[in-house]
Amino acid sequence: MQFRTLTAIAAALVSALASTVSGAAAQSYDLVLAGGRVMDPESGLDAVRHVGIRDGTIAAISESPLEGETVVDVSGLVVAPGFIDLHAHGQDLFSSQLQAQDGVTTALELEGGTGDVEEWYASREGQAAIHYGATASHGAARRLALGGQRQAVRLAADLEQVAVMESRLRDELGRGALGLGFGIEYTPGARREEIHRLFQLAAEEGVTSFVHVRYAGLVEPGSSIEAVHEMIANAASTGGGVHIVHIGSSGLGQVPTLLTMIEGAQASGLDVTTEVYPYTAASTDIRAAIFDPGWRERLGGDFSDIEWDATGERLTEETFNERREAGGRIIAHIIPEEMFELALAHPLVMVASDGVPFVNGQGHPRGAGTFARVLGRYVREEGLLTLMDALRKMTLMPAQRLDAYVPQMANKGRIRVGADADITVFDPATVIDNATFQSPTEPSSGIEHVLVAGTFVVRDAELIETALPGQAIRRD
Structure with a gap:
């Protein structure tokens, strides 16, 4: 017992x-x-x-x-990988929180880059709602080598000055920059030899060049086709990778040919990719070289297509010239809708915002609504692409653009065991952008929950303003 x-x-x-x-x-x-x-x-x-x-x-x-x-x-609700934006100039907290409400969990400054990698990352540590990272800036290296902003825009560099750029950019890559960022159309003084030399540097370091191409234009010489030829030739001759930013605004009416060129480059084994944002307008400073004389013929636009960002005023020849003298941000309504829709539907094209920082509540709505706009308008309402295809363009494809040399990205853009808990939960029946050119900082609707590194940044469609779980994305 x-x-x-x-x-x-x-x-x-x-x-x-x-x-x-x-x-x-x-x-x-x-x-x-x-x-x-x-x-x-x-x-x-x-x-x-x-x-x-x-x-x-x-x-x-x-x-x-x-x-x-x-x-x-x-x-x-849909449980998806958090959206990854490879082209986000708005790196301040306000811009990042708007992007979080658009489903973004990682926003990277890859086209413009930074001139001081250590300072840039240090300034954001512990202060970021979403993950962040940047390339080393060709423009900043030009300013260093040529002695100032004006010289960096217009002057050609000699070989000694190019060597200064190479040294600076190599150092910045050694500090964890995510590649090289180029705005070649903004620095028309940069000769093809200079750009090719820096592509060689990127190839040696095993990183990608993220490029705003030399021309956005319909007129030869100086067409978008010529500009993309330069990128493909550099990739072929150096073995390096190139990501061509905002093909809609750079390609304009030549988008179909550019997509065919990129298809052919990839089929030949070249590492060439591109992206688009879902809007018919671009945004930049009115003093940019893009608006040098002859811009109306090159871009196929006119003065009335240019909107003064601060007031919404459409410009005339007189006010355009006045504002160009003083400087300031404009919105250029010059992108044919059928062109960016063609790019958006193309299987090789990623989604990225090119969002700029908002100033006094003004700016381009793409910084607040890009991703919900694709899901709401172009997936649900127009059926331009499937939901899975749209998510691939926003998550997996951007992660794969970097994960060969940025190991952190191998665990982003996926929903699988072991992946980072960067997750966006949205209602496919209601998700939509609310930001407009008149009210560009309106948060998107239908984004119910956003997790960054397992922490709620958005919960029950409400921003958690105190949540700052964003981490640095850096090359090892």
């Missing part, structure tokens, strides 16, 4: 221990996103699942319910 009693006690203890271990395992997730439509462009998964998150990482994707310290019912 005593033996049976001891046996029963032992069995009870084992059972209790097993129950405790099982309960601990069940409760071991910090957060569970329960019952959402999980969509992963990498694996093709598109099914109702439960996602368990632990220590900022996706720890489980289950057909069965999971238990956790916090369980959020996301049934009826």
